[in-house]
Structures are given as structure tokens and as C-alpha cells.
Amino acid sequence: MDLGEFEDKFDEAGKKKEFIVFFCKCKIVYSGRAEASLSKGDRLVSVKQDGTIFVHQPEGGNPINYMKAGGAIELIKQEYGLLFKAYNATTKEYLELEISRVYNFMSKKLEDGQKQLLAGTEADMSDMIKQNPTLINKNFKPLSREEHTKFGFIDVFGHDNKGTLVVIECKRYTAGLDAVQQLRRYVEKIKELKGINKVSGIIASPKIAPNAEEMLKKWGFSWTLVNPPMRLLRHNKNQKDLQSFWS
Amino acid sequence: MDLGEFEDKFDEAGKKKEFIVFFCKCKIVYSGRAEASLSKGDRLVSVKQDGTIFVHQPEGGNPINYMKAGGAIELIKQEYGLLFKAYNATTKEYLELEISRVYNFMSKKLEDGQKQLLAGTEADMSDMIKQNPTLINKNFKPLSREEHTKFGFIDVFGHDNKGTLVVIECKRYTAGLDAVQQLRRYVEKIKELKGINKVSGIIASPKIAPNAEEMLKKWGFSWTLVNPPMRLLRHNKNQKDLQSFWS
């Protein structure tokens, strides 16, 4: 596509605050929280209706470059083609694309006010434990969930049948060293605040890393196997495997 | 765009392993590591050349849905339109788009083998400290950097002029409680391994949170102000502020 034509289309779409996407060949420089540069190649560039920018390479999961909404965009003619210049004054970030060719361009005003519903998070997990405390053990009595304290927030907090306070840290996946440390911090802080020297710490997760378990035991804590809330398992036996992508 | 026409184009582009993007109106269901659903709205759908899928709403930073490469994609005719069905057999994840309209379609085979160069990361920071240890203090002698141990990896490791071992944990931004606990874990582990009871712990960061500093002192560690490696500051006085996006 002719770069002049692209410039017109881009400008027009921008004025109408449309969602813009185009394929191009470009060099990239980013400067802001870090410095990054990427030499010439083909990429997808997208500019959302709020000004959010993404640059994607043809493969891989993450955008190679991006800018959050709230900046300014300019197209400037250069000898090699077009300079796409994005600048965010508040974060002091730059993103510059030296565009030598534009292959395709597409824009449209999109209407979408929907928000995603999500289930199966860690919050759901702590909720489940609060509702069904025997998942931990038969003596556990929950008091609160996701309680915010100055030193972090505790997933589930309660006590056992002897009145000993219990702190539970939930992890949706394998609990690692960080989870143990988090638990340790809460337990220590509660001991300190309450002036007591016995507080139980439990990690509730489907799995725990060997190192983490070792550290857990060393600190007198324990682990209980809890799986995150049941999910719709649609990959049942009758599920025929689709063929590999485009094979 | 007619859905039949879209189906043909999509199929054709898929066979050629092109990068595909299209605007559409759709409902979305995800099932896998969690359960998510999103009711009808306009979105950008992109399918990369390796099969990576992204769905973007017209605003906001992150894709509302995505699938990693390695899955299978099918288009299935339904009464309401088209069912875009992506399934990853290994991760057992589903992504289904009930597409009622397609507005625009674009596809192209992109060529890009470039990798991004990035500067100003935490690794650069620890490198800088190793090269220039006086950033910590005049007595610090670095021994190793990013040393991997069984219990994590230590950003910078060394000793002072009295032979006391020193562990440094770097953070590019404000150090929080997690950073202090990371440091604490390394220090404790080294004490244990070496059978010594004096090891220094230092956090090197541009800033430290009050809570974190309190905890740091409590454990006898210290903080040194270190900024991440100098970046090109292009937002100098002469920089004219560009106007706000499309204003």
C-alpha cells in the first residue's frame, strides 16, 4: 500500500477514533521504563480506540512493544518512509516505528461494553474453603476471608477447636518458596500483634514444591491438598481431538 | 462481510499460515485454567502464524481472551452464524467464539526473524553493581552475579573488607515486603550452609516501601539507593509535548 494512502487512512480513522490495525515492515525503538530496539521486520500494529498501542511479531504470545492509553501519536514523513511516533508525557515513554512499508490496513469503530465473568480464581478458592472448612480439617473454623491487614492480606483466617489461630494461604497451583514466606510473614505478624507464640500456618494448594515443603516443615507449618474450585471439564472422553492447527 | 466469504478467506489464509486479523461481533466462552464468559460485543480477533490467538476489546490493555500456540481451530456453521472453536489438547483449554457478524478481514504472511534488544532490566542492574561495586559501598567486593542456588538465585553476591559475606537483592522499582523476604531467605540459607551466623543483606533499589524498610531493619538488613542503569532520557526540556491522542 502506498504510504501516502496509508497516512490518509490512518489519519481519518484516528479522527473517528476507530480501532486501527495494519501490517507493516518497520524498525522499532522504545524508550521509557527500559530501552529496547528491534531491527527491521514485518509486524502487526494495532491502535485501540483509547490509544492503546500493540506491536506483534508474526509468532509468539506477547506483544513485542506496546504503549498504554493516554499518549499522543504522530505520523511524520521521512526519507525511508514514515515515522510512527507515540509519546506518553506522564510516563515519559516513547515508542517509535520507522515504517518502510505498509501491506494492509483496516479500521473500524467497535462497540463493546461487556465485562468478562471469571470463575476459578484464588478468591473462589478461599471462598470455597470458608464455605467448606472441612477441606482443611474437621477442626478448622473460619473467621474471615481475604482480610486486609497492613502487612498484606490473609486468604483465610480462623481457629481450631483448641482456640489456636490459623492462617491459611491459598495457591491455585504449585506452592513455592514465595508462598511459604508469605505465610510465615502473616503468622509472625499475628504472633507479634496478639502477643502469642502459637499460631498455625497452613498452605492450601493442589501441590507444593519440594523446597517449599522443606521450608514449610522447618517453620512448623503444614500443607493441605486442596484443589481450586471445580471447573467445567469439557474435555471428556467423548471429546474428539481436533487436528493440530491447520494440519 | 458475508460469513460464507469470511469462512473461505479464513480457511485460505489458514492453509497458507498467514497472520489473520478480523473485526467481529461475538460471544465468548473460555474453559481451561479457569472459566470465563463474555457476552456479545465487537472485538478484534487475531490468529498468528503459529496459531496463537488473541481477542481484544476496543479499549484496554490486555487481550480479553487468548490461546497459546499449539492448538487446533475449527469454524463450524451454526444458526446464529459461525462457531470459532479453538482447542488445545495438551493444556485442555477451550476458546469458543460465537460469531454473529464479521466486519473486516485481513491476512498476510509476515516475515520477521528479529529479536528485541532490551536494556535497563534487573539483570543489567546487578551487572552494573558487579562492575561498579562502590555503588553499594566502598568496602563491597562482588564475587558473583545472578548465582543460581537450589533455593533461588542471588542477584549479587560478595563480601566486605572484613570478609563478611554480603547478599544483594536488586529491584528496579520500589522494594516491597516480598523483596525483603527474598533477601532474608538467601541470607538464612547461606548462614545455614556455611555454618556462620553473620551474613549481610542489602537491598539495592531506587526506593523502598515503609513497611518493607521496617521489616528490613528488624532483620538487621540495610538498603542502598541504587537506580537502574541510565536510560536514554529523551524527554528533555526541548521536547515539545505532543497533543493528546487525536485531539
Next chain:
DNA sequence: CGTGCCAGGTGCCCT
């Protein structure tokens, strides 16, 4: 606004 922390986190590296 800073602090803390989860995320369908993702990606990288090392064991």
C-alpha cells in the same frame, strides 16, 4: 496515590 498481591499471568533460564 502508594502498597500489596493475584493473574487463565507470560517468558526465561537453569537444574
Next chain:
DNA sequence: AGGGCACTTGGCACG
């Protein structure tokens, strides 16, 4: 494959 951790992390909730 699994663990440990940074990330231009992003996003939310709360003080």
C-alpha cells in the same frame, strides 16, 4: 518437565 523469578509485567482493592 519442574522450580524459581523477572516483567516496559497488568490489573484490582484498599488505606
